[in-house]
Amino acid sequence: MEAAIKTEEFLPLREPTFFILLSISNQKKHGYAILQDTESLSGGKIKLSNGTLYGALTRLLDQGLIERVPSDEPAASGKPRKAYQLTRTGASVLQAEIERLENLVRTARRHLPELTG
Amino acid sequence: MKSAAWHLTRCYDRILQLYPSRFRLEFGDEMRTVFQLQLDSCPVSSWGAIRILWGELRPLPGLLLSAYWRERRNSPMKTGLECWFVQPEGSWKELVLAGLPFLMFALPGVFSLFPAIVNLPLRIGITIISLMALTLIGVGIIGLFVRLPRWSLVYAGAFLTLCTLGGLAVIANFGNLPINWSALTTTTIFLGIHLVLQFGLVAGIVSISGKIPLTTDFHNQVKADPSLISLMMYGGTLMVMVANFEDVAGVDWYLIAAAIAMLLGVWGYLRTDNLRGQLLALMVGNTAAAALGLAANLILVDTNTPPLIIGGIEVERVIVFIALTWLTSLVMILLPVVVFSSRSEPVAT
Numbered sequence: 001m002e003a004a005i006k007t008e009e010f011l012p013l014r015e016p017t018f019f020i021l022l023s024i025s026n027q028k029k030h031g032y033a034i035l036q037d038t039e040s041l042s043g044g045k046i047k048l049s050n051g052t053l054y055g056a057l058t059r060l061l062d063q064g065l066i067e068r069v070p071s072d073e074p075a076a077s078g079k080p081r082k083a084y085q086l087t088r089t090g091a092s093v094l095q096a097e098i099e100r101l102e103n104l105v106r107t108a109r110r111h112l113p114e115l116t117g
Numbered sequence: 118m119k120s121a122a123w124h125l126t127r128c129y130d131r132i133l134q135l136y137p138s139r140f141r142l143e144f145g146d147e148m149r150t151v152f153q154l155q156l157d158s159c160p161v162s163s164w165g166a167i168r169i170l171w172g173e174l175r176p177l178p179g180l181l182l183s184a185y186w187r188e189r190r191n192s193p194m195k196t197g198l199e200c201w202f203v204q205p206e207g208s209w210k211e212l213v214l215a216g217l218p219f220l221m222f223a224l225p226g227v228f229s230l231f232p233a234i235v236n237l238p239l240r241i242g243i244t245i246i247s248l249m250a251l252t253l254i255g256v257g258i259i260g261l262f263v264r265l266p267r268w269s270l271v272y273a274g275a276f277l278t279l280c281t282l283g284g285l286a287v288i289a290n291f292g293n294l295p296i297n298w299s300a301l302t303t304t305t306i307f308l309g310i311h312l313v314l315q316f317g318l319v320a321g322i323v324s325i326s327g328k329i330p331l332t333t334d335f336h337n338q339v340k341a342d343p344s345l346i347s348l349m350m351y352g353g354t355l356m357v358m359v360a361n362f363e364d365v366a367g368v369d370w371y372l373i374a375a376a377i378a379m380l381l382g383v384w385g386y387l388r389t390d391n392l393r394g395q396l397l398a399l400m401v402g403n404t405a406a407a408a409l410g411l412a413a414n415l416i417l418v419d420t421n422t423p424p425l426i427i428g429g430i431e432v433e434r435v436i437v438f439i440a441l442t443w444l445t446s447l448v449m450i451l452l453p454v455v456v457f458s459s460r461s462e463p464v465a466t
Contacts, residue, residue, distance in 0.1 A: 031151040
């Protein structure tokens, strides 16, 4: 119950946040991969700046939706590279957002079948 | 010739410097790597690279605001002295604390610009100077109680130098020592003895600090990063630089500029995370202050004393004096790194 209430608190997600979470939903990724994913998943509509991406990642880390883990790929500088992956709460929030969006679309289709096809 | 990508990355480094220190330490390297990957993916000689930088600049004000807000909200609750005197490394609060002695150095110059302050009765002037000295001593002592963070080392160096230089001056005056053959020998001997004393004291302090619980952190930090001793000595060089402005009338603006130059040296040190950059910042700050001292003396002082003959060449005494103080300062800054680096154990990788 508590987890459900917590999940609801994060909704609705903003579009960039949604695509960031979606990008790391399957596997952990580092910053550059998330940046590229966000652009391709949004069909080129969302082009995040580096600063915006890390601002969002910091917020998501604070909220406990994602976590920072060592990456499998070493950085060019030789320093250990960091990657980001969804936490259990993050996965629940993403799932809840997808359901919310599906509900919205379902409702819209029911009310306006001729417009939505 | 440096490539455009190199220049853009340098620009981006400057942008990253604007972020709060904790955020920068945590994500700075990563953001830099991502930026470089973005540049690498750009077609060569296109506007794409500049567009990427512009894309970073556009949302920057909002991002900085939220980053500082988050930093403030997430900073752990501190109590008492820690609230004021334990600051994140590279933060502007750390700079203010470390820069206070240099600001105090500038204050006499600032006061001299206002006739109302100059004309105050002597006892008020003495009171103001005493308050300034007490503030510095007080903040320095607090630095010891909060386990000697980086900023406090400037104070430690200043006090140490004040003790060695002051002690030597007293001995020279009251003991009537024969070290007044000429400006060159006097200054060389004086500064030479001072250097030996100073480094003897520093070596002793570093050695003893490992055995006192309050200063164990400091001892370990110095072993890991000898440039901290250079920072300490930089505080000491302030006292050496003061001598360059002594007894020069109308030196106000030069004094203020020298203080700002030295303050910028500290700023460069605190905001840089590599040894070479840190030492360079301190040396540049010091050299600029010495150059301003020399300019003030050459422009403002109408000297009648005969020049010194060094190797058959006539040299103004003030040039010799300031060159010696400058060299002393550079030795004070560089020697700790040479000595302590060679003594510290190699770090296992």
